[in-house]
Amino acid sequence: MERTATHIHADLYFMGHDHSVNVQKMVYLLPDARSTDGVGRVTAHTKVLVKTNAFCKWGGYGERGGFAPPDLSTPYAILKGEGKKGIEVRVR
16 A cells, blocks of 8 residues: 555555554655746645455454454544545544
């Protein structure tokens, strides 16, 4: 997901079927087109990366492979319409 976030510009990313629930922020530099003095400027922006679990109960290859049972909690995002400060990620 981090690789995708370096190529595609967005504020929020979700990736499924990971083996753990994880929420992290990533700061990146974006060219600022408002620069009028001819000098290239960049502005720091924050992306929110959310990894969700596999949503599979324990058994099958996980049980055969000796993996621990997965956490079946569910991450979700609340978008408040207040720009990036309006993104809140919770886990249920």
